[in-house]
Amino acid sequence: MLEAIKLTKRYGNFTALNSLNLSVNQGDIFCLLGANGAGKSTTINLFLNFISPTEGTAKINSIDVTKGPEETKKLLSYIPENLKLYPNLTGLENLDFFCGLGGKKYSTNHLTELLTESGLQPDFIQKRVSSYSKGMRQKVGIALARAREASVLLLDEPTSGLDPKASNEFSSLLLEMKERGVATLMATHDLFRAKDTGTHIGIMKEGILVEQFASDDVSFRDLESLYLKHMHN
Amino acid sequence: MSPLVLVAKKEIKVAIRERIVVALGVIITLLLAISVYAGFLSYQQQKSVIEKTQAEKREEWLNQGDKHPHIAAHFGTFIFKPKTAISLFDFGLDAFTGTSIYLEAHHQHEFMFRPAQDHSTMIRFGELSAALVLKILVPLLIIFLAFGCFTRERESGTFSLLLSQGVSMRSLVWGKILAFSLMLSCILLPFFLCTILLTAGGDSSNILHDLHIRTMLLIVSYGAYLFLFIAFAVWTSLHAASGRNALLTLLSVWIVLTILMPKVVANVSENLYVLPSMRAFKADIEHDKAHGLDGASPRSARIARLEAELLKEYQVDSVEELPFNFEGVMMQAGEEYSHQVYDHHFGKIKETFSRQNRLSSIASLINPYMSIQNLSMAFSGTDIYSFIHFEEVVESYRREMIRKMNNDMAENSKYGEFYEYAAGSELWHELRDFSYRSPSIWSILKNYTLEIIGLIAWLVLSLILLFQSGRTTKPLYD
Numbered sequence: 197m198l199e200a201i202k203l204t205k206r207y208g209n210f211t212a213l214n215s216l217n218l219s220v221n222q223g224d225i226f227c228l229l230g231a232n233g234a235g236k237s238t239t240i241n242l243f244l245n246f247i248s249p250t251e252g253t254a255k256i257n258s259i260d261v262t263k264g265p266e267e268t269k270k271l272l273s274y275i276p277e278n279l280k281l282y283p284n285l286t287g288l289e290n291l292d293f294f295c296g297l298g299g300k301k302y303s304t305n306h307l308t309e310l311l312t313e314s315g316l317q318p319d320f321i322q323k324r325v326s327s328y329s330k331g332m333r334q335k336v337g338i339a340l341a342r343a344r345e346a347s348v349l350l351l352d353e354p355t356s357g358l359d360p361k362a363s364n365e366f367s368s369l370l371l372e373m374k375e376r377g378v379a380t381l382m383a384t385h386d387l388f389r390a391k392d393t394g395t396h397i398g399i400m401k402e403g404i405l406v407e408q409f410a411s412d413d414v415s416f417r418d419l420e421s422l423y424l425k426h427m428h429n
Numbered sequence: 430m431s432p433l434v435l436v437a438k439k440e441i442k443v444a445i446r447e448r449i450v451v452a453l454g455v456i457i458t459l460l461l462a463i464s465v466y467a468g469f470l471s472y473q474q475q476k477s478v479i480e481k482t483q484a485e486k487r488e489e490w491l492n493q494g495d496k497h498p499h500i501a502a503h504f505g506t507f508i509f510k511p512k513t514a515i516s517l518f519d520f521g522l523d524a525f526t527g528t529s530i531y532l533e534a535h536h537q538h539e540f541m542f543r544p545a546q547d548h549s550t551m552i553r554f555g556e557l558s559a560a561l562v563l564k565i566l567v568p569l570l571i572i573f574l575a576f577g578c579f580t581r582e583r584e585s586g587t588f589s590l591l592l593s594q595g596v597s598m599r600s601l602v603w604g605k606i607l608a609f610s611l612m613l614s615c616i617l618l619p620f621f622l623c624t625i626l627l628t629a630g631g632d633s634s635n636i637l638h639d640l641h642i643r644t645m646l647l648i649v650s651y652g653a654y655l656f657l658f659i660a661f662a663v664w665t666s667l668h669a670a671s672g673r674n675a676l677l678t679l680l681s682v683w684i685v686l687t688i689l690m691p692k693v694v695a696n697v698s699e700n701l702y703v704l705p706s707m708r709a710f711k712a713d714i715e716h717d718k719a720h721g722l723d724g725a726s727p728r729s730a731r732i733a734r735l736e737a738e739l740l741k742e743y744q745v746d747s748v749e750e751l752p753f754n755f756e757g758v759m760m761q762a763g764e765e766y767s768h769q770v771y772d773h774h775f776g777k778i779k780e781t782f783s784r785q786n787r788l789s790s791i792a793s794l795i796n797p798y799m800s801i802q803n804l805s806m807a808f809s810g811t812d813i814y815s816f817i818h819f820e821e822v823v824e825s826y827r828r829e830m831i832r833k834m835n836n837d838m839a840e841n842s843k844y845g846e847f848y849e850y851a852a853g854s855e856l857w858h859e860l861r862d863f864s865y866r867s868p869s870i871w872s873i874l875k876n877y878t879l880e881i882i883g884l885i886a887w888l889v890l891s892l893i894l895l896f897q898s899g900r901t902t903k904p905l906y907d
Contacts (some may be wrong), residue, residue: 266595272593273593274589276589280586281587284447289442297435297594298594
């Protein structure tokens with residue numbers, strides 16, 4: 197579903213991503229670990245076509261994202277680290293609007309259900325987003341991901357700053373998506389979450405994917421050691 | 430629902446919830462309402478005064494009693510520039526061109542009672558008219574409405590979520606344009622309906638040709654002008670690095686287009702094509718009337734030549750023997766020579782006006798504000814060419830009046846019989862009552878080809894820019 201072929205991004209002399217080869221299949225949750233500036237967000241942004249590659253190709257469902265930007269985006273759902281919504285619209289209105297843009301039209305009852313199932317307190321559904329916490333906004337993002345019925349999920353440090361309960365709810369979403377055959381690529385700093393929910397883990401350093409393995413092949417302790425080894429070298 | 434409509438709906442909802450938009454809309458509506466109401470009161474008052482006074486002057490002419498036709502020619506009459514309902518939309522040059530004129534023998538007077546003379550210099554910056562609000566203040570409202578339409582999405586982080594939904598840039602751009610166009614239409618619709626009702630309900634159709642076409646053209650051209658501002662504001666917001674940059678760029682362009690450039694062009698044209706002072710203008714006319722246009726045909730010589738020609742033609746020895754009153758023919762010949770002098774000097778003035786306007790027309794190719802300024806006056810019948818047409822019709826009426834008096838004098842009185850002969854009511858009735866009908870709007874528009882081309886060219890350019898911007902979903906951070 198998701199494929200990076202020698203994907204490279206340079207800014208002048210600085211190489212943000214160096215010849216990345218990656219493939220995420222249906223039902224896979226690929227967690228990208230790495231320090232700040234390792235190239236995780238660059239990878240996500242390249243798949244979103246928010247930046248154009250210097251070399252190589254990013255494909256979603258075998259379609260080059262630079263050649264079919266709108267087509268490929270119809271297949272995906274994206275939750276950034278800090279999901280921003282329209283503060284003067286309610287959570288329900290935001291969800292309705294973004295669903296509509298993706299070509300999905302749901303009844304108010306169904307949208308309310310989606311928000312509730314995603315963990316948003318019912319009394320906040322009709323309140324303006326300006327009164328929401330970061331966690332609440334992320335929950336609207338989760339509801340949106342559910343509503344869009346996307347086959348690809350791109351997550352850029354989605355649990356950063358969330359409380360443990362919200363992070364746990366988020367993991368539930370990922371597992372639910374996995375069951376539905378969604379291919380997920382998640383950039384994260386959270387080793388525990390990567391080991392717990394990911395099917396595959398990659399470690400990035402200075403724009404290079406230095407390690408790539410199935411999460412079942414390593415214990416949490418081994419993962420931590422491996423991660424720290426790469427970070428210190 | 431298409432993404433374009435969804436984006437438009439969202440923009441409108443957000444704009445309404447941000448009270449500032451509602452407040453600005455209310456201010457613009459109030460200003461338009463005040464300008465229309467004040468304009469309508471002024472129109473009604475002026476129209477009533479003009480019609481009443483014009484009727485009084487006609488009565489005075491008809492009931493002036495028995496007197497010599499030449500005395501009647503100096504008794505003269507007044508003509509008042511009729512006020513039309515559509516002129517309350519754009520006062521144009523009405524404040525500077527004068528409202529009435531005294532018609533008498535020998536002299537082509539200038540129009541009197543120019544409102545600009547009775548007001549402070551602030552009138553030169555424009556009276557509060559609907560046109561002023563639409564030309565200058567509504568674009569400002571558009572700028573405040575639209576400058577942040579893309580920069581705010583980018584700065585607040587919603588742009589990435591928006592683009593990740595697979596919505597095309599074209600839908601985003603045109604959705605926002607649709608939203609601002611609809612919001613503006615809601616603010617301006619009551620005003621435009623009011624204008625249609627006022628102009629349709631007024632009795633200006635006997636004065637102005639194509640009244641309904643003029644009204645429609647006004648609405649269409651202002652619609653195009655305001656759309657340009659919407660398109661430019663959205664385009665700027667799309668390409669600006671920040672909301673602050675977008676606002677500064679748009680405000681700078683607004684100042685240049687609506688304030689600086691029109692003043693600079695006016696000053697340059699006045700300095701390039703200089704008009705003579707009123708004193709010098711009148712002195713030149715009097716000189717040419719006395720000494721001839723060539724400077725070598727004084728009045729006495731022209732009279733002597735006419736006398737000789739007539740004596741020869743009728744084969745008589747003295748003017749007393751002519752079968753008509755030579756004084757009447759001489760008066761008319763003098764009038765006709767003065768027509769040549771006036772036409773020569775007024776022609777030069779009109780040529781200078783025309784050159785000054787030409788510069789303004791050329792400038793309108795790069796400034797849509799100047800296009801709409803000139804077109805708005807033309808559609809409202811308050812532009813220089815409409816005034817010149819009225820002035821020519823009035824002068825033609827004056828010449829007809831004097832010719833009738835001189836012909837009557839020549840045909841019905843004897844030479845030297847100035848105090849004995851008196852014409853009466855029958856002659857005064859021979860002079861038709863003055864009536865005016867403007868030229869068709871199409872003939873006036875011939876003078877504004879560059880303005881029309883300018884406005885259309887800007888529209889086409891803005892559409893090309895918007896289509897170009899919306900053609901591809903550009904990367905967000907490159």
